[in-house]
Amino acid sequence: MTNAKLTSLMARGTEFLGCDVAIMCGAMSWVSERNLVAAISNAGGFGVIACGAMTPELLDKEILGTKALTNKPFGVNLITMHPQLFDLIEVCARHEVGHVVLAGGLPPKGSIDAIKAMGAKLICFAPALSLAKKLTRSGVDALVIEGMEAGGHIGPVSTSVLAQEILPEMAAQLPVFVAGGIGRGELIAGYLEMGAAGVQLGTRFACAAESIAHPNFKKSFFRASARDAISSVQIDPRLPVIPVRALKNEGTEAFTAKQREVANLLDSGVVDMGEAQLQIEHYWAGALRRAVIDGDVEGGSLMAGQSVGMVTKEEPVADIIAQLMAEAVVALERRSA
Structure with a gap:
């Protein structure tokens, strides 16, 4: 059997x-x-x-x-x-x-x-x-x-x-x-x-x-197809950010801006590499919380794999x-x- x-x-x-x-x-x-x-x-x-x-x-x-x-x-x-x-x-x-x-x-x-x-x-x-x-x-x-x-x-x-x-x-x-x-x-x-x-x-x-997870977060998943779950883009080679896959929204755009901001801080010597990467991590934790807990599906991070269409x-x-x-x-x- x-x-x-x-x-x-x-x-x-x-x-x-x-x-x-x-x-x-x-x-x-x-x-x-x-x-x-x-x-x-x-x-x-x-x-x-x-x-x-x-x-x-x-x-x-x-x-x-x-x-x-x-x-x-x-x-x-x-x-x-x-x-x-x-x-x-x-x-x-x-x-x-x-x-x-x-x-x-x-x-x-x-x-x-x-x-x-x-x-x-x-x-x-x-x-x-x-x-x-x-x-x-x-x-x-x-x-x-x-x-x-x-x-x-x-x-x-x-x-x-x-x-x-x-x-x-x-x-x-x-x-x-x-x-x-x-x-x-x-x-x-x-x-x-x-x-x-x-x-x-x-x-x-x-x-x-x-x-x-907030009903708004779940609804975003139900509506999404595999191609909506996109990988984040790294904008500065000195800031090796591990890419993150999430549903495309304003939050994915905001992350690109956040990377620029942190890269500038790195340039001006305000933060070191470890602190820069920690700032990026904290950004994700906050953005994810906004989507999952508060239901902010535009500004938050909708982390999802490509199996989301299922x-x-x-x-x-x-x-x-x-x-x-x-x-x-x-x-x-x-x-x-």
Whole structure:
């Protein structure tokens, strides 16, 4: 029976995450908070709190809030450039968080050891094969390979190319989860057959019934097609801004202006490079909050992946996961026929 086939293909991922279905939710700032995270874990998937720019005190409250809504495993996503990264790791340790996801570049010195010392499993993003190998050597427990089709901060290579490059080389060594542009179960089945331990989806869950995103934010997703989710443009080579994919609006234009402003501050020596990049990060956090929480869909940032065209209505997380699994089963049945 092919349902058994799907279960066996996902076994490595579900065992690693401690859940029923090897689907992680991408950490979307302001969206991946206690309600959505708990709903995904309760539905058999793996919810991940987006710490983003939270202070240690806020993260502490968010973990407590999530624990009050679910007794299933969930993870916490931390940004490597957060100025209080080690304090945030300490908060995770205090709550005995089982899985920590480090995003946004190479883990700073000592961070891997600190996470391993608390007994958590560490998941890192690998946007290239060379980085996947380097991270594996440094003791990471699992990898996420995320293609440029994803929403939010993205790398330059598509998911299908990364999967072909990285899975045959790395999947035997550690669990590898595939992310970016995944909207249907047929694709999940394909990546599992290529050796992935599971997948990560963000955009598909952003407008779930349990998501606290503003109705205006959700409506923008329902109306959008794949080509509306565009990547931001870097205007100054000295300010290497990680591109961000979001729905085109006034906010995407405002970001270009913000980059000019920060580049001028850099020119005049008012800020150094680290401060300049932090200003850009804070800009995104603020713009995202305006869209997700306040419903400002013109001035805010509507971070979305190219799978946004497959998000057409508000539906419970459990239904989304059930549909993805049913599609994967049908795909596997067709292949084994």
